Amino acid sequence: MKAKDIMSKLSNQEKLVSSQTNCINLDDDIFDIGNRDIALDQMIYVRNKQGELIGQIDGGLIAYLHTAAKRTLLNSILNNIEDAVIAIDADGRICFVNQAYSKILGIPIRKIIGKLMQAIEPAALILEILKNPQVTVKPRQYIESLQCYVSVRIIPIYENGHLESVVSIFTDATEIMLLNEEVERTKEVVAHLQQKADASEQIEKLGLIGKSPAFLNVISQAVVVAKTKANVLIRGENGVGKELIAKTIHQSSDRKDSQLITVNCAAIPESLIESELFGYEEGSFTGAKQGGKKGKFELASGGTLFLDEIGDMPLMMQSKLLRVLETSEIEKIGRQGSIPVDTRVIAATNQPLEQMIAQKQFRKDLYYRLNTVEINIPSLRERREDIGLLASHFLSIYNARYQKTLTLSKALMQFFSAHDWPGNIRELQNCIEYGVIMCQEGALTPDDLPKHLRGTVETQAVVLETAVLYPDDLKESVRLFEKKCIEKALDACDGNKTAAMQQLGLSRRTFYRKLNELAISDKK
Numbered sequence: 001m002k003a004k005d006i007m008s009k010l011s012n013q014e015k016l017v018s019s020q021t022n023c024i025n026l027d028d029d030i031f032d033i034g035n036r037d038i039a040l041d042q043m044i045y046v047r048n049k050q051g052e053l054i055g056q057i058d059g060g061l062i063a064y065l066h067t068a069a070k071r072t073l074l075n076s077i078l079n080n081i082e083d084a085v086i087a088i089d090a091d092g093r094i095c096f097v098n099q100a101y102s103k104i105l106g107i108p109i110r111k112i113i114g115k116l117m118q119a120i121e122p123a124a125l126i127l128e129i130l131k132n133p134q135v136t137v138k139p140r141q142y143i144e145s146l147q148c149y150v151s152v153r154i155i156p157i158y159e160n161g162h163l164e165s166v167v168s169i170f171t172d173a174t175e176i177m178l179l180n181e182e183v184e185r186t187k188e189v190v191a192h193l194q195q196k197a198d199a200s201e202q203i204e205k206l207g208l209i210g211k212s213p214a215f216l217n218v219i220s221q222a223v224v225v226a227k228t229k230a231n232v233l234i235r236g237e238n239g240v241g242k243e244l245i246a247k248t249i250h251q252s253s254d255r256k257d258s259q260l261i262t263v264n265c266a267a268i269p270e271s272l273i274e275s276e277l278f279g280y281e282e283g284s285f286t287g288a289k290q291g292g293k294k295g296k297f298e299l300a301s302g303g304t305l306f307l308d309e310i311g312d313m314p315l316m317m318q319s320k321l322l323r324v325l326e327t328s329e330i331e332k333i334g335r336q337g338s339i340p341v342d343t344r345v346i347a348a349t350n351q352p353l354e355q356m357i358a359q360k361q362f363r364k365d366l367y368y369r370l371n372t373v374e375i376n377i378p379s380l381r382e383r384r385e386d387i388g389l390l391a392s393h394f395l396s397i398y399n400a401r402y403q404k405t406l407t408l409s410k411a412l413m414q415f416f417s418a419h420d421w422p423g424n425i426r427e428l429q430n431c432i433e434y435g436v437i438m439c440q441e442g443a444l445t446p447d448d449l450p451k452h453l454r455g456t457v458e459t460q461a462v463v464l465e466t467a468v469l470y471p472d473d474l475k476e477s478v479r480l481f482e483k484k485c486i487e488k489a490l491d492a493c494d495g496n497k498t499a500a501m502q503q504l505g506l507s508r509r510t511f512y513r514k515l516n517e518l519a520i521s522d523k524k
């Protein structure tokens with residue numbers, strides 16, 4: 001397009017004053033430049049006689065003119081766009097709003113103009129930009145007075161180097177926000193389903209038994225943490241399945257094709273634990289193997305090292321372990337310099353580490369290093385729903401091993417449901433193996449259980465019996481129950497009081513006081 005054509009669109013009062021190389025001075029030589037081609041990307045700055053910028057034109061004939069003559073045009077443009085526009089002056093007073101803004105707010109423009117923004121929306125972002133002027137774009141902003149989410153663009157406007165006003169342009173983002181929220185919710189559902197699917201896959205793959213929410217929650221945690229590099233501390237009573245959960249984490253991680261190495265910290269003598277974990281070089285001490293030895297950390301590099309019974313790790317080794325966790329390097333005995341390792345550490349314990357820290361038996365810094373994520377496995381008492389499933393699972397394993405076709409009697413299942421299981425799943429497993437070995441055919445009953453458990457079968461029966469005798473008198477039920485327990489212990493120990501008090505776990509003083517209070521006759 002020719003410059004003159006562009007200029008013919010401008011009003012006569014508007015002068016073009018050349019102040020930059022690509023600017024045109026209308027006064028100077030309109031004919032000379034009139035036939036000049038203006039490239040599409042060429043910008044012409046329009047200035048008035050005082051040299052103030054009054055607009056700009058590009059080769060595509062888009063004119064932004066800020067003169068009084070164009071103000072009406074600008075107003076009508078701004079009032080016909082869907083976006084809400086508001087401008088405040090340097091004091092925060094609203095000096096312009098368009099129709100869209102007034103429509104959203106439900107207040108006529110004349111009632112908004114002149115009001116202080118501080119009074120309408122004290123937390124408005126536009127006020128912050130007034131204090132700290134910079135072009136700001138926020139795709140998601142909640143506007144209290146408009147009660148909607150908007151995507152907002154705020155522009156500070158300067159005149160002669162002074163901040164004159166701040167303009168804010170909002171686009172309603174409520175719909176986008178709702179859509180985003182929906183997408184987020186869907187993502188969460190998908191992640192949850194994926195987690196459940198991963199958990200079920202691992203349950204099946206590793207032959208894990210359990211359907212209780214508490215157990216499924218543990219598996220989900222294991223599957224989630226497996227995808228990260230975090231160190232994990234598994235806690236739970238003896239025999240709850242800590243090692244099995246460590247296996248689950250390893251198997252669900254991208255390290256599954258490398259080794260999972262288990263070290264039982266309680267089983268290694270203190271003098272050997274360093275060489276076990278870090279290895280040694282040939283000839284580093286008397287008795288050292290030819291060619292040296294790789295430590296468990298090195299062997300598990302790329303894979304996972306499971307440190308079971310971490311509470312039993314000697315203090316001196318705890319600081320060495322901490323260093324390895326911090327630097328990912330090991331120092332082999334008898335070797336100069338360290339070796340980098342990429343070993344994920346999972347630790348487990350049934351000990352009260354917090355108490356051990358207070359007693360200076362366990363290092364606090366190591367504790368924090370190890371339990372980036374902590375997984376607590378509930379005891380079998382806390383997930384009784386799983387007892388039946390586990391019992392049937394172990395029965396089929398031992399039936400197959402000992403070539404039997406035994407079943408579980410109702411009486412045995414009743415006992416299992418009421419038993420406390422201090423040894424948890426391992427105790428249940430041993431109990432079923434013992435029963436399968438002892439029972440020849442038919443159904444396993446409480447009589448097929450190991451002797452120490454048969455005692456508790458009787459105790460359970462006594463509890464039931466006394467509760468039936470004195471259903472409304474707890475004190476009397478407890479008295480009678482204590483009496484029966486002591487008499488049974490005396491019977492079992494042929495009247496030997498020392499043996500009976502030991503079996504009951506009572507001190508001599510308490511034992512004799514109880515004999516007296518409960519009027520237990522001294523048969524021997």
Ligand SMILES: Nc1ncnc2c1ncn2[C@@H]1O[C@H](COP(=O)(O)OP(=O)(O)OP(=O)(O)O)[C@@H](O)[C@H]1O
Nearest residue numbers: 207208209210237238239240241242243244425426
């Ligand atoms: N959910 C389960 N399904 C099937 N078997 C299980 C389950 N949990 C544990 N077991 C079995 O119970 C026994 C004890 O489990 P595990 O050795 O993992 O427990 P632990 O907590 O590490 O024991 P400890 O405290 O003695 O180190 C193992 O034989 C294991 O296979």
